[in-house]
Amino acid sequence: MITSLAYLGIKSPNKDEWPDLVTKVWGAQLAEPGPDGSVRVKFDDALWRLQIHPGEQDETAYIGWGVDHEEDLHALLKTLADLGVAAEVGSDELAAERAVNRIITFTDPWGFRHEVTWGQSHIACSFQPSRPISGFVTGQQGLGHVLLLLPDIDQAHEFFGKLGFRLSDKIIVPGRLYARFYHCNARHHTLALGQCPPGVAGLNHLMIQLQSIDDVGLAYELAEEHGVPLTMTLGRHSNDRQFSFYHSTPSSFHVEYGYGGLEVDEEAWVPRVYDRSAIWGHKPHPSGKGRPMGIMHQVP
Ligand SMILES: [Fe+2]
Structure with a gap:
């Protein structure tokens, strides 16, 4: 079953605006560009974990997950077949492009392309931050978390549960917010699902976590200095206690830049329901006014 977020792939006409954000604000590292000129971003010793391909419009190209053992991919193929989802074993060329050893691909009922992989390439001691930072929390916890907007997150609960995601908690603010949070490793959530209007789905944000406040x-x-549109001020989330802020990216979705997210002890964890998303802060910031809620697409 899935045990981490391995990587994320985006297509965007604004790919050339990414290096400034990555190096001047995040402190992540630019890896060698991909064969199509993509911007590849490195957060640790994995070759890359975020890739922005050239594209005519912003698109969530693929969400890359990791499993611990090669055999887990066979089990996942069977699970997907039982769910009635057509999955394919990816070619060696695709695996090489994604810097993994094995890969399977499928599209979920909401139109997101998923790639489940084993054997992500790492080069020891190769990460060099682009500015002084303490480093990103990755390793067993993967790249971070993604929040997907879906029109029926209760229906999606069953689907993603079968892939290995276990409920951490829910946040319900009547009339304003309904979200479910799932873990597949110690990170409080690797996948979050937020309810959105019928007919559409989208990628709202990627969270990357730092080792120091x-x-x-x-x-x-x-971010303020470089004119990056901030979408939410500094604040602390009620459920995972992440201390973070949100900013918009050149490609319609957002990035949550955080510290101190809770870790789940699977044996002792009891899912809860929260009535607010933040203990304090996380207020809308004027510079992010009017930014899209994410990279949205029509549900097939
Ligand atoms: Fe988040």
């Missing part, structure tokens, strides 16, 4: 404070100042 000061990295987050400094990035907030750098």
Whole structure:
């Protein structure tokens, strides 16, 4: 079953605006560009974990997940077949492009392309931050988390549950927000699902987590300095206690830049329901006014 978010792939006409955000604000590292000129971003010793391909419009190209053992991919193929979802074993060429050893691909009922992989390539001691930072929390916890907007998250609960995602908790603010949060490793959530209007789905945000609270404070100042549209001020989430801020990216979705997310002890964890998303902060910031809620697409 899935045990981490391995990587994320986006298509965008604004790919050339990405290097500034990555190096001047995040402190992540630019890897060698891909064969199509894509911007590849490195957060640790994995070759890359975020790839922005050229494209005519912003698109969530693929969400890459990891499993622990090669055999888990066979089990996943069977699970997907039982769910009535057509999955394919990806070619060696595709695996090489994604820097993994094995890959299977499928499209979920909401139109997102998923790639489940084993054997992501790492080069020891190869990560060099582009500015002084303490580093990203990755490893067993993967790249971070994604929040997908779906028109029926209760229906999606069953689907993603079969792929290995276990409910951490829910946030319900009547009339404003309904979201479910799922873990597949120690990270409080690797997948979050937010309810959106019928007919559409989308990628709202990617969360990347730093090892120091000061990295987050400094990035907030750098984002302001470089004119990055901030979509939510500094704040602390009620459920995973992440101390973070949100900013828009050149490609319609958002990035949550955070510190201190809770880790789940699977044996002792009891899912809860929260009535607010933040203990404090996370207020809309004027510079992010009018930014899209994410990369949205029509549900097939
Ligand atoms: Fe988040």
